[in-house]
Amino acid sequence: MAHLVPYDAVGGVEVAAKSIADGTYDGFSFSRLYLADKQRNESENQPGVYFRALGRLLRLKPDLVIASLWRCCAVLVFYKLFRPRVRAVTFLHSACTVHWLDFILNYFSMCLSSEIWADSLSTLNARVPGRWHRKARVISFLVDRVSPVQRMTPKPRFVFWGRIHSMKGLGRALTVFHEFQEFFPDASFSIIGPDDGELAFLRKLIVETGIQNVEFPGCMDREDIFAFANNGSFYLQTSVDEGMAMSVVEAMQLGLVPVVTPVGEIPRYCQDGHNAVLVHDDESAVRSVLRLLDDPEEYQRLSRNAVQTWQDKPLYRDDVLEACRHVLAV
Structure with missing residues (x-):
């Protein structure tokens, strides 16, 4: 075959x-x-x-x-x-x-x-x-079993990996991050992956709006992505359209709390306040992340639930x- x-x-x-x-x-x-x-x-x-x-x-x-x-x-x-x-x-x-x-x-x-x-x-x-x-x-x-990392104290560190394409809604993700950065000026956002036509627009948006602490490390092997992501606390992806959204699944297995739009299959496995933060509107999502940073035990609960979501799946x-x-x- x-x-x-x-x-x-x-x-x-x-x-x-x-x-x-x-x-x-x-x-x-x-x-x-x-x-x-x-x-x-x-x-x-x-x-x-x-x-x-x-x-x-x-x-x-x-x-x-x-x-x-x-x-x-x-x-x-x-x-x-x-x-x-x-x-x-x-x-x-x-x-x-x-x-x-x-x-x-x-x-x-x-x-x-x-x-x-x-x-x-x-x-x-x-x-x-x-x-x-x-x-x-x-x-x-x-795709495989990914070992999670225990995150005792959440930090204002966001990460995304995948194609840098308009369908991934990264312009909105940067807007959400910028709103969040008003409360945590040292917050960081790492966008990992190859340019698929959207990188120039995102760089221009960053300059025009004055967003700080955003980096584009480029392409990485999956093992390097996971090692890099283990320094983060939140996976931020505001896709316009999706199927399964495999990178969200991988992030949950690592124990990252996903901050994601409810498109495609995502709302079937990401439940707001249980194992994820769903982005219905930007301000509410920012408030939810702020609450999790202020309550480490609640963050750890969502992180554990994210990991458990995929433990028994084929x-x-x-x-x-x-x-x-x-x-x-x-």
């Missing part, structure tokens, strides 16, 4: 995909194919990468092809034209469509698929028509492999 992914990056889709190594599992082989090789400065928008991916599939002849994101759906649709009997899976990773091409390609891919996988129930309900729910399932996006690797067995067995 083969899992098609647009390119190797630090986003939730790519990190989860890499958690399953190429190899043989219970009698079937598993491989991951990227459309574009970023190390060779290839762009996923070049037509040639699609023809190359299709050629590789035709040579490999996998019995099952999984397509993540709309670009890979285009390859899957054409591969099904050449091999109509191949088992196919469309893997959805966001509750919202990006544009009309995203909608069309995912729709045709879902038509041709034996199963439709979604990173969350919110994604499944938003993207999969009711008549196809019988062949749809939610895949766990818990791992992505196990869920995907089990789902593959089911598709091949039907």
Whole structure:
């Protein structure tokens, strides 16, 4: 079987995909194919990468092809034209469509698929028509077990990691942080990850509004991110749209208290005042964080609850492999 992914990056889709190594599992082989090789400065928008991916599939002849994101759906649709009997899976990773091409390609891919996988129930309900729910399932996006750090005294240190993209709502996150900084001038906010078109805007916003103590460390390995984040107390992300929001899940496993907007799957596992601070409006969120800093025991309660939320959940690797067995067995 083969899992098609647009390119190797630090986003939730790519990190989860890499958690399953190429190899043989219970009698079937598993491989991951990227459309574009970023190390060779290839762009996923070049037509040639699609023809190359299709050629590789035709040579490999996998019995099952999984397509993540709309670009890979285009390859899957054409591969099904050449091999109509191949088992196919469309893997959805966001509750919202990006544009009309995203909608069309995912729709045709879902038509041709034996199963439709979604990173969350919110994604499944938003993207999969009711008549196809019988062949749809939610895949766990818990990539691995992360050891939490005990934070006895919370500090006004905020952190975010992921793509620096407009969808992540980091402009609003900076506004929330700026309001909070009026009470704690020494508060800090670290925004970790690659620029995906939004960094220049954020830097301009910081200069224009006079926000202090914001840093952009750039890209890091997951282990380095976790080590860096262990110095923080709050995970701040005010996304406009989301699917599962894997970085929020990782932050909760570390024991960070998430300060997040209730979009996508987030409100299903982040409960305001129990294991998170939900950002319905900026002022209320700032007041909630101030109360937690003033009450370490209450902060520790939310931190413990955040960790416990994910302790008994299945791992992505196990869920995907089990789902593959089911598709091949039907």
